[in-house]
Amino acid sequence: MKRIVILGAGTAGTIMANRLRRLYAKDVRRGRTTITVVDQDVQHLYQPGLLFLPFGKYEPQDLIRPQRDQLHRDVALVRETIDRVEATRNVVQLQSGRALEYDVLIVATGTRLAPDETEGLTGPGWRKKVFDFYTLDGAMALRDALAKFDGGHLVVNVVEMPIKCPVAPLEFAFLADDYFTRRGIRDRVRITYATPLDGAFTKPTCTRELTHLLTDKGIELVTEFNAGRVDGEKGVLAAWDEREIPFDLLVTIPMHAGAEYVSRSPGLGDDLGFVLTDPNTLQSKVAPNVFAIGDATNVPASKAGSVAHFEAEILTDNIERFLAGQPLAPDFDGHANCFIETGHRKALLIDFNYDVEPVAGRFPFPTLGPMRLLRESRLNHLGKLAFRWIYWNVLLPGHDIPAVGPRMSLRGKELPVTPTKPAALAAH
Amino acid sequence: MSTAVLANQTIDVDAEGFLQKPEQWTEELGVGIARDVGIDPLTDKHWQVIRFMRNRYLETGTAPTIRTLGKESGVTTKELYQLFPKGPAKLAAKIGGIPKPHGCI
Numbered sequence: 001m002k003r004i005v006i007l008g009a010g011t012a013g014t015i016m017a018n019r020l021r022r023l024y025a026k027d028v029r030r031g032r033t034t035i036t037v038v039d040q041d042v043q044h045l046y047q048p049g050l051l052f053l054p055f056g057k058y059e060p061q062d063l064i065r066p067q068r069d070q071l072h073r074d075v076a077l078v079r080e081t082i083d084r085v086e087a088t089r090n091v092v093q094l095q096s097g098r099a100l101e102y103d104v105l106i107v108a109t110g111t112r113l114a115p116d117e118t119e120g121l122t123g124p125g126w127r128k129k130v131f132d133f134y135t136l137d138g139a140m141a142l143r144d145a146l147a148k149f150d151g152g153h154l155v156v157n158v159v160e161m162p163i164k165c166p167v168a169p170l171e172f173a174f175l176a177d178d179y180f181t182r183r184g185i186r187d188r189v190r191i192t193y194a195t196p197l198d199g200a201f202t203k204p205t206c207t208r209e210l211t212h213l214l215t216d217k218g219i220e221l222v223t224e225f226n227a228g229r230v231d232g233e234k235g236v237l238a239a240w241d242e243r244e245i246p247f248d249l250l251v252t253i254p255m256h257a258g259a260e261y262v263s264r265s266p267g268l269g270d271d272l273g274f275v276l277t278d279p280n281t282l283q284s285k286v287a288p289n290v291f292a293i294g295d296a297t298n299v300p301a302s303k304a305g306s307v308a309h310f311e312a313e314i315l316t317d318n319i320e321r322f323l324a325g326q327p328l329a330p331d332f333d334g335h336a337n338c339f340i341e342t343g344h345r346k347a348l349l350i351d352f353n354y355d356v357e358p359v360a361g362r363f364p365f366p367t368l369g370p371m372r373l374l375r376e377s378r379l380n381h382l383g384k385l386a387f388r389w390i391y392w393n394v395l396l397p398g399h400d401i402p403a404v405g406p407r408m409s410l411r412g413k414e415l416p417v418t419p420t421k422p423a424a425l426a427a428h
Numbered sequence: 429m430s431t432a433v434l435a436n437q438t439i440d441v442d443a444e445g446f447l448q449k450p451e452q453w454t455e456e457l458g459v460g461i462a463r464d465v466g467i468d469p470l471t472d473k474h475w476q477v478i479r480f481m482r483n484r485y486l487e488t489g490t491a492p493t494i495r496t497l498g499k500e501s502g503v504t505t506k507e508l509y510q511l512f513p514k515g516p517a518k519l520a521a522k523i524g525g526i527p528k529p530h531g532c533i
Binding site for chain 2: 196224228240272
């Protein structure tokens with residue numbers, strides 16, 4: 001009998017459970033293979049929807065469904081809290097005292113927000129003048145605050161990288177511009193985007209395009225801003241280098257870390273609790289029968305649902321290889337595909353991987369498109385909205401998305417003629 | 429990966445100038461990189477952070493985060509930003525000759 005245990009029933013864990021169930025359907029039905037998912041929550045949250053919720057575009061009930069309903073009935077769900085993984089004994093220790101033995105373990109517990117790591121962030125003013133929108137509670141509280149906001153300085157701040165969906169904070173700024181314009185008070189609202197990065201985004205080509213958009217929309221950009229403390233009462237955001245930004249409303253993207261049990265599990269995670277993972281095979285460094293996927297890993301790819309989806313195809317294949325005693329395929333290339341909502345019912349689409357920057361072109365078909373890469377369009381916006389249906393009905397059940405493979409395709413992309421890899425070191 | 433010639437050595441670097449092979453690093457090279465990023469001279473405190481960063485990477489295969497630097501390197505987070513104004517983890521990694529920390533991506 002083969003026992004597969006999956007930690008976490010979020011996007012990555014659910015996709016993996018359903019894919020492996022399909023791969024081993026007969027064995028699972030006959031009890032020769034078991035697939036067990038562990039998660040402490042009851043509801044599955046459609047996280048991409050949190051971006052729109054503060055602007056009144058969704059109600060909470062539009063974004064949550066029972067976790068159990070997203071998993072095939074032959075997949076077991078254990079609703080308990082994880083205490084630690086003991087990789088040398090092939091055991092997951094639960095807080096109830098129960099132990100789960102496994103032949104293959106998949107860590108898919110994503111990230112947790114750690115606002116307490118920034119001085120003053122959760123102090124006076126938290127959820128009154130200072131909000132996050134990466135949690136359902138935070139997004140709801142922010143919706144109420146935005147509705148009452150009739151002018152002043154709105155500051156969007158990313159505390160520290162890495163974060164989930166690195167484009168979401170920018171999208172929030174774009175949507176805020178749209179929102180206040182529609183309310184007829186845009187001239188009374190100053191919007192500032194403060195980031196620890198040296199530009200608007202992590203990828204240079206994309207940063208150029210996004211910086212344009214920020215300028216066009218009158219959003220001020222503050223770079224290399226490393227938030228050190230927040231005074232919610234006075235409304236001041238201060239950096240470690242003593243720069244200060246006064247605010248009337250602060251939208252923070254707090255520091256992210258891995259799940260707490262990862263740090264309690266010997267050898268499993270890095271300093272922040274992200275699982276030490278091979279970037280191409282998705283095998284962990286702690287033991288050959290432990291794998292990781294999605295936001296939980298430390299691989300240098302974006303922490304995003306599209307990445308989890310692409311990883312899932314490759315990880316399913318690698319687990320099949322592992323259980324058959326074959327060498328793993330180093331096939332994951334860091335492929336990510338993101339819609340960037342730019343407001344006024346338009347969006348950009350970007351497609352990139354570990355080595356190739358987001359470039360202009362057409363997607364998913366090289367000449368037909370119909371979607372355009374790295375350019376604002378109405379169709380991209382509709383694509384973003386349609387994605388909610390795809391998420392519940394195609395992605396989570398573990399089906400492939402037609403014409404979009406796990407490895408990035410270069411077809412239809414306008415690549416630079418010569419590789420742009422300047423050496424930043426000058427000769428002395 | 430591309431290469432750069434620095435202090436008469438050919439070095440493997442990424443697009444942003446982070447060394448890809450930590451074994452190609454020398455202290456002299458570190459001084460040169462520091463000058464390039466506007467840190468001159470390197471004080472004992474700088475070296476304390478750079479060595480902590482480099483040793484931790486060589487021991488564990490991953491670079492420590494800014495939070496770990498602040499807690500364990502013996503230099504406080506506030507001082508770290510005074511020493512390396514544009515991002516202590518990133519600059520100490522670059523000067524110390526190790527690949528760019530994942531947190532920066």
